[in-house]
Amino acid sequence: MSGAEKITVRVTEVTSLNELVTRFRFERLDGALLPTFSGGAHTVVEMKDGDVTRLNPYSLMSDPFDQTAYTISVRRDDEGRGGSLFLHNSVRVGDEMVISNPVNLFSLDLRAKKHLMIAGGIGITPFLAQIKQLDRAHGNWELHYACRSVALGSYVDYLTSTHPNDVNVYYDDQEQAIDLENLYSGQPLGTHVYVCGPKGMINWVRGKAAELGWPREAIHYEEFLAPQPGKPFEVKLAVSNKVIQVGEQESLLEAMERSGVDAPYLCRGGACGMCETRVIDYTGNFIHRDHWLDDEEHSSGEKIMPCVSRFEGKTLVLDR
């Protein structure tokens, strides 16, 4: 079975935080304790929406040492493929669900002398768990959190009341913005920066750090790419000896799973590298969307990340 080990849970709380964000609390069905995790970890939530099974990653935001429950906060995306809409509209207290063991692709580097956290919108969620972890270890951190408005500022009240000196909030609609250059200037040696938020923000934070000579190893970011819909295409899976159709609204990975092929995966968001698949033959063009493969690998036509990338053309034969 691919992916991290599965856990069957019951939804024990559904809490609406604001117009867009809802929090879900999961407890184990068998009453046992959940595994501890490290701040920044995510769980992959299985959603059975009619005939479609979606597996979406969500950052765990609860205390990493609280083994009684996991919580996630989900922002409703009306334009997306429906995972967040399903959670918002169809999941109720008492429902049984299947989630994965925690997987961390955004962990704290505990060698850091200081952790500088930059969050945009729903990107706050991994930091909530990291802050709990760091507080227990008396870690040195500060958070800069940009949100659209007071009304959409998830967890702002909680953060500013528990950590008034370490949390800085910026509201877009009040034209407040993080003064990144000043923020970076004078940070002590051994500071690591962590960013989670929209793509533009991640690029800005990484780009400015590189420009100012910060080491690559001190910059951490997490961006889950949701698979984008696209034109349907056909794929031949050489090892499984199957020809499968990838529909407009599903990813290549999802199409393989639907056809009974046990393909490896972990993050399902183009980040972890687990689903990397060798291309045996192709005529056409790849639409690479991951940030695992480098530019050279993208143009080589030798590899594809089926969780987020697609293909347009006549034939595609994969080593799977």
Next chain:
Amino acid sequence: MPKFEFPTSILSRPVYGVLEARAGHQHLMIADAEGAEAILDIATPDLMAKTHIIYIPKGTDFADELRALNPAQFYQGPSYAASVSRIQRVLQDAAMGLQLYLAGTEGLMGQVQSEAMKAGIPHTAIQTEHRGSTARRMQCVHCKGITEDVATDPFQCSHCNLNLFVRDHYSRRIAAYQAVCIDAEDPGYVPAQKGLYE
């Protein structure tokens, strides 16, 4: 002086590059002996205006040439041991964006790298360029004593007097190669001594 090409070896053995000026508000260049030449190779007035040079001549006479580059700060130390407290203080006060350049012997580069790692710089973000002596800083795995500037294999531990052979197995934390007793099974049977890389 021609640069020595180290033979390829196990993964543990450090590899060194060629210094290049990088973006940053502050540059710290630490060198010993012929390492000065690596600094001279990349020095420009703009770079030197933001550079602090810490130099240990080890009997060479490059100090005046380095001083003539007119760096923002220049310190000449009589030995690494005499300079290390200054190096620690500079690292302690430094901010992110500091660029660290190391040049010269393996012992000097390794020891500064170890201090820099403790101060929070990832070792992969530190530039190094080997110049000059190929002698090594060795740790006796038996008594843990360090012998500096080892140029022959085998050699005698300067602390416990065991006959040791020079391994490529390196510790970034202690900034030394490991040296292991060569005549443990046949005491007194010691192969003829030869220079490293001969």
